[in-house]
Amino acid sequence: MIRQENCKVVSNRQIADNIFELVLSGELSAAMSQPGQFVHVKVGEGFDPLLRRPISIASINDGTFTIIYRRQGRGTSMLAEKTPGMSVDVLGPLGNGFPAGEAKPGRTAILVGGGVGVPPMYELAKQLARNGVKVISIIGFQTASAVFYEKELSDFGEVYVATVDGTYGRKGFVTDILDGLEADIVFACGPTPMLRAVENGNYAAKTFLSLEERMGCGIGACFACVCHTKDDPKGFTYKKVCSDGPVFQAGEVVI
Amino acid sequence: MSSLSIQLPGLNLKNPVMPASGCFGFGREFSQLYDLSQLGAIMIKATTPEPRFGNPTPRVAETPGGMLNAIGLQNPGLEKVFNEELPWLDQFDVPIIANIAGSTEDDYVKVAEQMSKAPNVHALELNISCPNVKTGGIAFGTDPEMAKALTRKVKDVSEVPVYVKLSPNVSDIVKVARAVEDGGADGITMINTLLGMRIDLMTGQPILANKTGGLSGPSVKPVAIRMIYEVSQQVSIPIIGMGGIQSAEDVVEFFLAGASAAAVGTQNFVDPFVCPKIIEELPEWLAKLGADHISELTGRSWKKNERLAYYRP
Numbered sequence: 280m281i282r283q284e285n286c287k288v289v290s291n292r293q294i295a296d297n298i299f300e301l302v303l304s305g306e307l308s309a310a311m312s313q314p315g316q317f318v319h320v321k322v323g324e325g326f327d328p329l330l331r332r333p334i335s336i337a338s339i340n341d342g343t344f345t346i347i348y349r350r351q352g353r354g355t356s357m358l359a360e361k362t363p364g365m366s367v368d369v370l371g372p373l374g375n376g377f378p379a380g381e382a383k384p385g386r387t388a389i390l391v392g393g394g395v396g397v398p399p400m401y402e403l404a405k406q407l408a409r410n411g412v413k414v415i416s417i418i419g420f421q422t423a424s425a426v427f428y429e430k431e432l433s434d435f436g437e438v439y440v441a442t443v444d445g446t447y448g449r450k451g452f453v454t455d456i457l458d459g460l461e462a463d464i465v466f467a468c469g470p471t472p473m474l475r476a477v478e479n480g481n482y483a484a485k486t487f488l489s490l491e492e493r494m495g496c497g498i499g500a501c502f503a504c505v506c507h508t509k510d511d512p513k514g515f516t517y518k519k520v521c522s523d524g525p526v527f528q529a530g531e532v533v534i
Numbered sequence: 535m536s537s538l539s540i541q542l543p544g545l546n547l548k549n550p551v552m553p554a555s556g557c558f559g560f561g562r563e564f565s566q567l568y569d570l571s572q573l574g575a576i577m578i579k580a581t582t583p584e585p586r587f588g589n590p591t592p593r594v595a596e597t598p599g600g601m602l603n604a605i606g607l608q609n610p611g612l613e614k615v616f617n618e619e620l621p622w623l624d625q626f627d628v629p630i631i632a633n634i635a636g637s638t639e640d641d642y643v644k645v646a647e648q649m650s651k652a653p654n655v656h657a658l659e660l661n662i663s664c665p666n667v668k669t670g671g672i673a674f675g676t677d678p679e680m681a682k683a684l685t686r687k688v689k690d691v692s693e694v695p696v697y698v699k700l701s702p703n704v705s706d707i708v709k710v711a712r713a714v715e716d717g718g719a720d721g722i723t724m725i726n727t728l729l730g731m732r733i734d735l736m737t738g739q740p741i742l743a744n745k746t747g748g749l750s751g752p753s754v755k756p757v758a759i760r761m762i763y764e765v766s767q768q769v770s771i772p773i774i775g776m777g778g779i780q781s782a783e784d785v786v787e788f789f790l791a792g793a794s795a796a797a798v799g800t801q802n803f804v805d806p807f808v809c810p811k812i813i814e815e816l817p818e819w820l821a822k823l824g825a826d827h828i829s830e831l832t833g834r835s836w837k838k839n840e841r842l843a844y845y846r847p
Contacts, residue, residue: 281567283807321804326599326752326780329804370806493592495601496803498567500559502579502608503594507587515585515610522563 280310281373281498285366289343291359295420295427297350298395299359300337307369308344311336314403315376315468315489315526318346319497321368322357331370332358333494333521335468337398337428338405347398347427373497374525377403377487382464384411389462390432391453391477393419393469397428399489403466408435415439417456419469423447457482471534478529486529492520499523507533537820537827538813540574540795542772543720544657544695545629547574547795550828551785551813554776554799555580555633555659555699556605560619561626564806571627572810577723577797578619580635580661583644585611589666590743595732600751600778601800602730604666604744607635612645620652629656631697637670639687647691657694660685660719663701663726665748675701675726678713685717695720697774700765702757703729711765722765723774723797725758751800752778759791766792767836780808782815786823789831 286305294300307318319331332354338345350359361367377399382388388407392400397418404414414436420426423446432438439456440448449456453469454476467477468489478488495501499522508516509530518524518532538549553564555577561570570576588608595602609615623630632655634645642660649655662675662684674680681698689696698714700707702725711722727748732741740746758777766773775793778800779785785796801808816828825831 281806283805326804328596329599329751329800330596330601331804493594495594495603496563496806498563498806500563500806501557501594501603501803502559502588502605503603504591505588505593505608506591515587517587517608 281371282307282310283368283370286369288361288363288365288367290363291361294347296424298347298425298427299350300345300347301358301361302343302345303367303369304343305369307371308339308342311339311344311372313372313376314379314406315399316372316374317525318369318371319373320346320358322354328354330495331497333373333497335399335489336372337401339402347395349395370497374521375523377466377489377526379403379406379410381485381487382407382410382412385413386463387413387415387461388464388466389457389460389482390414390416391457391465391467391469391473392416393453393473394421394425396467396469396473396489396491399468400466401428401431404432404435415460415462417441417453419443419453419473420447452476454480474534478534487526488529488534489526490520490524490532490534494521497521509533538816540829542774542794545575545631547629549574549813549816550795551809551816552577552631552795552797553802553809554797555661557799557802560615561623564802567806568810569626572813573628574795574813575629575631575656576623577631577633577659578615578623579609580607580633580664581609581612581615581645581649582607582635583612583641585609585614592741592743595741595747597730597732597749597751597753599753600749602732602742602747602749603727604742604747606666606744607664607671612648616648616652620654624654630654631657631659633659633661633699635661635664635671637667639684641670642684643687643691646688646696650691650693655694657720658688658692658696659723660688660696660698663699665701665703665727665729665746666744672701672703675710676704678709681710682713682717685714685719689718697721697723699726700724701726702761707761708764708768711769715769715771719771721772721774722769723776724765725754725761725777728754728757750778752780754778755784759787762788762791762793763835766833782812782819785812785816786819786831789828790833790835792833792836794829794832
């Protein structure tokens with residue numbers, strides 16, 4: 280059930296270069312269950328900036344939830360200024376997340392996260408590990424100062440880190456690591472070129488990808504974030520990233 | 535009688551607040567959030583004869599106090615809207631205003647003829663103001679003679695009253711308004727979006743794949759207010775006002791400018807509960823202004839010789 284709530288800031292701390300971890304408390308957390316869903320956040324009062332910001336849910340806890348965002352433009356800079364006790368207008372939970380149940384107990388799941396695509400992997404890893412799935416996380420960043428959640432993810436299984444400039448972990452892309460591993464299922468979230476590479480690599484029998492797209496409403500009404508389907512790539516059939524996704528099975532939509 | 539109920543051609547409205555076309559889809563998403571029967575009406579997403587995918591993404595870009603969109607009239611086409619969306623909407627006690635669009639006169643006529651036969655479609659909204667399609671749309675809305683001729687053609691086939699949605703991207707909107715009134719329009723809806731652009735500083739290219747898009751949101755409100763103020767004094771058909779409405783205060787301002795009902799667009803994306811919120815808050819404003827009925831506010835800004843019963847600041 281989608282609802283709007285003024286959630287309270289529990290903490291808002293910088294965990295890497297321009298990457299912030301915001302913990303919010305609210306009844307909304309009780310409505311969250313699926314990893315990979317997102318919330319739509321109004322960063323300030325008034326009408327500038329006007330639109331909400333879609334931010335994926337990193338962790339669902341009892342009475343609180345965590346979101347992680349990159350301080351990039353005016354909106355996220357305003358969000359970075361929030362201090363404990365302040366309230367944040369949140370709409371959610373939105374979208375369809377990762378089908379954790381597709382990974383069977385005893386099997387191996389590889390979780391691939393790139394940059395701000397890493398956060399939803401935390402809740403997913405938590406749930407998969409709880410279900411008895413063997414979890415391997417591969418997380419990729421531009422550079423050493425951008426790395427986050429390596430330690431947090433290591434609570435649930437092996438973690439491999441790649442940086443583009445080689446300043447931390449393995450030099451290169453997440454797919455360079457993925458090439459040497461075997462899995463029954465792959466879950467990925469990150470920049471579109473990364474998702475394309477993961478999809479094209481056919482690393483497992485089943486692959487699920489979380490897409491990113493500019494959104495308006497976040498609930499499926501504005502048609503800002505549509506994409507074509509693979510079986511009708513130039514036609515009229517479409518999926519909305521916000522409400523049909525953001526998670527799709529590899530081969531479902533054109534990315 | 536409720537202080538908010540309004541009678542307009544074809545429309546018996548519980549209240550004068552409705553979501554604007556293109557900002558509410560066909561209502562399915564919002565029906566999960568609140569009972570759509572609370573709304574005065576619903577202006578459904580533009581329907582064209584054939585399905586349209588619309589423009590490539592990015593389709594939206596934020597602007598100070600607003601947003602640009604270039605969706606490009608994505609819709610499932612006449613047959614699907616008529617056979618699936620309208621019957622689904624019939625479960626709600628709310629009149630539908632069907633926004634119709636096309637590339638040619640024949641497109642508009644075809645969609646109007648069929649859509650006006652649906653039992654829950656109480657009026658048509660002729661979209662001659664979409665700035666995001668290559669043919670049709672705004673081309674009809676910026677030429678008074680073309681607007682008039684198209685209005686006449688649609689009126690000839692429609693079984694329900696026809697409202698014409700005007701574009702603000704003209705130098706003399708009164709001329710277009712008069713033309714569609716001459717063409718037989720039963721009402722006017724205004725304003726559609728203002729044509730705009732944003733450029734990405736890093737790439738040096740327009741952000742929208744379509745390059746240009748329609749500006750909406752609170753930043754366009756003063757333009758809408760000015761245009762409704764001008765048009766409402768020059769035509770005798772009612773106006774459903776829209777353009778940046780976010781609150782009950784904004785609705786009051788649109789009425790004072792000359793509107794007889796109001797539509798909420800972009801704010802549905804920011805606060806999906808905004809329409810029921812405004813409906814709930816309007817009576818407070820009427821009390822504050824000393825109006826027994828909301829229709830007393832229409833055109834108050836230019837009706838110099840009439841006064842409300844009292845004014846309580």
